[in-house]
Amino acid sequence: VLAEALKRGDTVMCRHLYQLTSSLSIPKSAQTFEMFIKSHASDASTVRALFDQITAKDSDVSLTESLAQTFLAICSVNKDAKLAGEVFEKVLPSLGEAPDHAICSALVKVYVNCELYEKACAVFEENMKPNQVKPDPTLSDMLMKAAMQVGRSDLAEDLFEQSPGDVAKHVTMIKACGKENNLQGAVSVFNKLKRSEERRVGKEC
Numbered sequence: 001v002l003a004e005a006l007k008r009g010d011t012v013m014c015r016h017l018y019q020l021t022s023s024l025s026i027p028k029s030a031q032t033f034e035m036f037i038k039s040h041a042s043d044a045s046t047v048r049a050l051f052d053q054i055t056a057k058d059s060d061v062s063l064t065e066s067l068a069q070t071f072l073a074i075c076s077v078n079k080d081a082k083l084a085g086e087v088f089e090k091v092l093p094s095l096g097e098a099p100d101h102a103i104c105s106a107l108v109k110v111y112v113n114c115e116l117y118e119k120a121c122a123v124f125e126e127n128m129k130p131n132q133v134k135p136d137p138t139l140s141d142m143l144m145k146a147a148m149q150v151g152r153s154d155l156a157e158d159l160f161e162q163s164p165g166d167v168a169k170h171v172t173m174i175k176a177c178g179k180e181n182n183l184q185g186a187v188s189v190f191n192k193l194k195r196s197e198e199r200r201v202g203k204e205c
Helices: 003-010 011-023 030-039 046-057 065-078 081-094 099-112 116-130 137-149 153-162 167-179 183-203
Strands: none
Touching: 003 011, 003 030, 011 030, 030 046, 030 065, 046 065, 046 081, 065 081, 065 116, 081 099, 081 116, 099 116, 099 137, 116 153, 137 153, 137 183
16 A cells, blocks of 8 residues: 555655554564655655664664665755764664765765765765775766865865866866866866877777
């Protein structure tokens, strides 16, 4: 019934089912929790309550990677950085030695949407870089823009060097240099782009 209501976008029915299962203390599976989270995405207090239920000591359901990603996606839309940080901390031990790229990417997106650029940079420096988890182009762009916002030209340069052939990143770096009135740095980046394009054209010929 819940799956069908969620498929139809029937939020009234979803809320009724949530209230019913809560009042009757009906056990919920991980899949049921995930559907309730999605159906109550716009209700921050209920999303928080669902997180608290899942992470309670007596809970029969653990915070899986799938549930964590669902929570983080909603936190990004709702700009709930506090809950996002708690979700990440709770799921981190279950991810093994290295954090999952998708989880880190989702958390960075939350922080960027909340304009918490220092925190976004910290996710990369504290959780990804030490474990050699390389950001994909989309995440790398978000991190570079976050680094620019807080004057972290060192981090922006580090990310830039990981994909020197990316034109968009050259433009981002030039803007970063301009923001810092670093004309020499901007010229250097421009020359790198020029050489990269010359090599690319040479190969095509």
